Amino acid sequence: MEKEEFLWKITEVMRGSMNQPLNKSIIVVGTLLAIEKEKKHALKKIAQSQNVELEINKMIKQLDFEETFKEYIQLQWSSWVNQLSSREVNDALLLMDKALMNNLGNELYDEFIVSNNQGNLMVPITPNSINTIVESYFGVNEQQDATFHDGTAGYGFSASSFGRKYPKVCLNLQDVSIEAATILNLRLYLLDLKANVAVVDLLKEPGFTHENEMKQFDYVSMSPPWGVKLSEMQVAAMENDTFNRYVYGIPSRSQGDLAFVSCGLGATKSSGKAAFWLPTGTLFRSGPEQKIRERLIALDLIEAIILLPNNLLAPHSAISSALLLCNKSKTKDQQGKILMVNASGLGTSNKRETSINEKNLQFIGDILEHGLEKEEISKFVSNTDIQEAQLSPETYVYKTEIELEEYGELELNTSALEEIETLPLKELATFYRGYNASTKDEDENGEYAVLKIADVIKGEILFENLSRYTIKNNAKIENNRIQNNDVLLSIRGANRKVSIFQSDRDDVLMSQNFVGIRCGNLLLPDFLKLYLESPIVQFYFLKHMTGSTIPNLPIKEVKTLLVPLLPLAKQEAIVKHYKEETAYISKKIQELQLQQKQLKLEAFEQMGLKNTFHIK
Template sequence: MEYEIKKVYEVIHSIDKKGSVESVLVTMGAVLAVFKENSSDMAQVIKSQDVIGKVQKKISELPIENNFKEVMIQEFNEIFTASHTNTLVSALLNFESVIQKNLLGEVFDNLIGIVGVNARELFITPDPINDIAINYLKSDQKVDFHDGTAGYGQTAIKFSQNTPEARLSLQEINPLAATVLRLRIYLNDIDGEVIIGDLIKNPGFIKDNKLIQYDRVFMAPPFAMRFRKDVYEKINEDPYGRFIYGTPPRSQGDSVFLSYGLSATKEDGKAAFLLPQGVLFRGGPEKEIRQRLIDLDLIEAVVALPSLLQPYTAVKPILLLCNKNKSEARKGKILMINAEDLADINKRETILKKDDINFINNIIINGKEVEELSVFVSKEEIRLAQLTPNSYVYKAQTQVNEFGKVTIEIRALEKIPTTQLSELVEIYRGYNASPKDEAEDGEYAVVKISDVQEGKVDVDKLTRYSIKNNAKIDTNRIQQGDILLSVRGVNRKTALFISNRENVLLSQNFAGIRCGKLLDPEYLILYFESPVAQFYFDKHTVGSTIVTLSVKDLNKLPVPLISIEEQRNIVEAYKAEQLTIKEELARLEERQKQLKLQAYESMGIDKAFTIL
C-alpha cells in the first residue's frame, strides 16, 4: 500500500502550482472521502467526460460541515484544472486499487505518516511522544478528549484507537490542517468534532459562557510562541476563567496553553502537555505558575525527552503529565524522569526504540524509581519551583577536560565535612554591558569570556566602556584577589584577578567571588577544577539554549574546609610541582625541535631555509 499511495501523492504534488504538502493532503483526503461515500458508482465517475466536475460535485455532497467542504473544493480546483484530467483519472484508478485491499482511514493515516517524515512544513507530534502521552491518558471508560492545538490529529487519532469509547473535541487554527484532521475523523469513523479557529482569541468549545471541561486533555503548542499585543490583551481580559493558574509573559506563550489545558480538565481528569524544557525553569510569571501547580499538587510526572526527538528543532522537549485526582500513594510528590540519554542518535534522526518507550511507560504507570533515570520528589524538596528532571535525576558522572569521564562516588562524597560557599565568600554578579556603550576612552573596562585564557586575564586588551548610569557600578567592580567564574555556557572558566587596576568590571557571563579570611582563592580555584565541583556545576546548570549556573546554586556549593595553613600548603606544593612540569615540558619541546632539525640536515634540506 505504501508504494502505491506514495506514488499517487508524488504525481499530484508535481502538478500542484503552490507546491503545498497540505493542499495535496486535503485533495487526496477529499477524493478518499468521495470513494467512501460513493463506492458503488465510482467506476462511472472515472469513465465520465467531466470527471473533474463529477468529483467536485461529489465533494460538495459529502456529509461534512460546509466550511471544510469549501476548503476541499478550493484546493481540489487549484490542483485539478482541465489540463490535468488524465492525472486525476490515474489517481482515481490507483485509489480504487488501493482501497480494495485496505481501509480508507488506514490509507489516509499511512499517507500522512509517509509524508510527515520528510516534510518540514508539517509539524507532527512524533510517534514515541504520542505513545508515552497516550499510554498515560488512555482509559477503558467512556471519556471526552480535548486537544486545542490538534494539528493533523496524530495524537487525537491514536488516542481514539487506544480508547474505543472516546469522544474527540478538537480545535486547530490552520484551516488546511483542520480540514485534514476532519477528513481523518470521517474516514476512520471516529466520534469527534473539529473547529477551525485561534484557541486563545476564539475558543471553540464554550457553553453558557464557560469553558467546557474534559476527562482527558492534550496540548502540543508551537514552542516559545510570542503573542501579538491584541492576543495578549485577550489573555489578560479572559472572560472564561482559562488562566486561573497565572498569566505568563507575552514573550513566552508555552504556559498559556498549559494553564488553558488544565482549566479545560475535569476535577477527576488527566492532561498531558508537550512543551520546551524552558517552561520548567524560567523565572518571573512562569515560575509563579509552576509554584501554583506544585502547591495544588496537579503534576504527576515530568519526562525529559531526548533532543531532536521533535524534528527540526534542537530545543529539548518535555512531557508534563498532570492529574487532578492523584492516587493516595502519589499525592504530594512528582515523579521526575530523565530520559534524555535513552535514544539512539544517528546522522539523520533520533530514535526512541519501542523497548525504551515501554520502559518509560512502565515507570510512569507503576511509579517506579530507577537509579539514574527516575525518582519521586516531594513538594518540599522542589527548589525554587525548579522542575527540570536533571536537577533531581542524574548520572553520577561528569566530563572533566583533564581527566575525561569521571564517576563520582556519592556515598564517599557525602562523608566529607564541607561548608557552603556562601559562608566563606562574598559573591557578586556581572554587569550587563551594552555594545552601544563601548568607547576607546571609556572610564571602565569589562572582562568578557574571551578575555580569560588559561586562568589569566589580559587587562591591557579589555574593551572599554563609557557608562553613564553608574549608580550601582561598585557592585560589579573587580578587586585584586577576586576569583572570576564563568556561569553561562557548558565550560567553566576560572581566573584569579591579580591586577591592582581599578574600574574593571565583570561581565554578566561571570560571577565574582571574594574570599574571606578562612578561604584561600587559589585553593578555591583548584577545587573548582576538581571532578567533584565540576559534577556539582553540571548538576545545577539549567537552560535549553544557553545553560546557566545560578548564583543561588553557586552559593550552596559544598566546599571541603581545612585550615587556611593547610590550604596554602596544598597550593604551594601544587604550584611548585606545576612549575617543575612546565620547565620539563619546555625542555622536551626544545629537544623535539632539535631532533627535527637533525632530521632535516640528514635530508639535505637544512640549507634551504633560515629560522628567523
C-alpha cells in the same frame, strides 16, 4: 503502485500550485482520497467527465462533514484547481485511483502529510513514542465509555492514535486553525473515526460548553505550540476568563506554554488525568512560570514528569522536551510527591532522528504504572523538597558519572561532600554580573575594555586581546568593573572557564557571559579557583545547567554551591604546594620539549639535512 512512488509523483503534479500554502495541497489530496472512499472508482469516472470541478464539488457536498468544513474544502479545491491545467488535474485523479489499488487511503494521506511537513514544521507532529507513553499513563479501560480532549489537536495524530486504540472513547478536539482542523477532519474520515471538532483559540475560550459551563473530560492530552508569544487580546481574555481556567496563573507574554496547561487542567474532570508535551524551559524558568508551577505543586496536581531524549523533533528542532503528567485524583500512596523520570538516555539515534524503542517504552510504562524507583532513572520527590518549583527531573535523578578531558571517566560520590564542613559560596563571597556588551558600542579608542569568554585561555586572561568599548550610559559601570583578585566564572556555553583577575587596571569590565566573585575574609581567590576546577564542582555545574539551545548556569546555583570551610592557613598551604609543584612540572616539561627538539635536529643531521635549513 508503492507509497514512495505515489508520494514522488503526486508531489510532482502538485508543483503547479506550490506558490500556494502547502496546507492547500494537503487539503486537496485528502479531499480526493475522501471522495474515493465515499464512492469506489469515483476519481476515475470524474477524470472522464466534462466538468471535473463541478463533479468534485458535488462529491464534496456529499461528504459527512459539517457545513463549515465542506465550504472551506470547496474553497481550497477551487483555488487549487485554477492553478493547474486540466491535464494536471486529471493526472492527480488517475494517480490516486491507481495508488489506491494496493494502498489504504489513510496511509497514503499520512505519508503525504509527513513528507510535506518536513523542513517546514507547519504543524508539529507528535512522535508515536510520546503518544504511547501518554496512552500507557492514562491506563484506559477499553470497555469504558470515556471522553478525550485535545485543545491543540493540529492534524490529530495524537487523537487518532488514541481513538484507534480505544474506539469507545469520545474524541473532542479543538484547534485555532481552520486549515489544521480541516486536515484533521479528513484524516479522521479516512480512518473511520468520529470526533467533535471545534475551531476556536483555546487560550481565549473553550471549544466545548453546555449551558454556559465548560465541558470537562476524563482524559486530556496536548502538544501545544512551543514558545508561543501571547497577544494582547489573548492576555485580556485570560484575565477575564469566565470559566476560571487560569486559577493557576497567567504566564508572561513571551512564554505562553503553561497557558495551555491551565486550559487543559481546567477541562479535566475531578477524577481525570492530563498530559502535556512541553519544552523543558517550562520546568525551570523563573517569573510568572515559576508561580504557576508553585500553584500546581501546592494543589498536588502533578503525578510524574518525564525528561525525554533530545532530538525527538529532529531535524526540525533540537529543543529538549518533557512530559508533564497530571492527575486530579492521585492515589493515597502518591499524594504529596512527584515521580521524576530521567529518560534522557533512553533514546535510540540515527543520522536523522532520535526515537524510543519498544523495550524502553515498555520500561517507562512500567515505571509509571507501578510507581517504580529505578537507580539513575526514576525517583519520588516530596513536594516539600522541591525548591523554587524546580521541576526538571535531571535535578533529582542523574548518573553519578562524568567525563572530563583532564581526568577521563569519573564516578562521583556526591554524598561524601556532606561529611566535611562547608558553607554556601554566597556566605563567603559577594557577586556581580557582567556587562551586556553590544557590538555597536565597540570602539578601538573606547574608554573601557570588555573581557569575553574567548579572552580566557587555560585560566589566563589575554589582556592584549581585550576589545574596547565606548559606553554612553555608564550609570552602572561600577557594578561591572573588575577588581584585582576577583574570580571570574563563565556561565554561558557548554564549558566552564575560571580565572583570577590579577591586575591593577580599573578600566576592564566583564561581559554578561561571566559572573564575578569577590572573596571575603574567609576565602582565598586561588583556593576558590582550584576548587571550582575540581570534578565534583564540574559535575555540580553540569547538573544545574539550563537552556535547551545554549547551556546557561544560573547565578543562583553558583551562590548555593557548597565550599569546604578550611582555615586560611590551610588554604594558603594547599595553594602554595599546588603552585610550586605546577611551576616545577612546567619547567621540566619545557626541558623535555627542548630535549625532544634537539633529538629531532640530530636525526635530521644524520639524514644529511644539516645544511638545508638554519635556525635563526
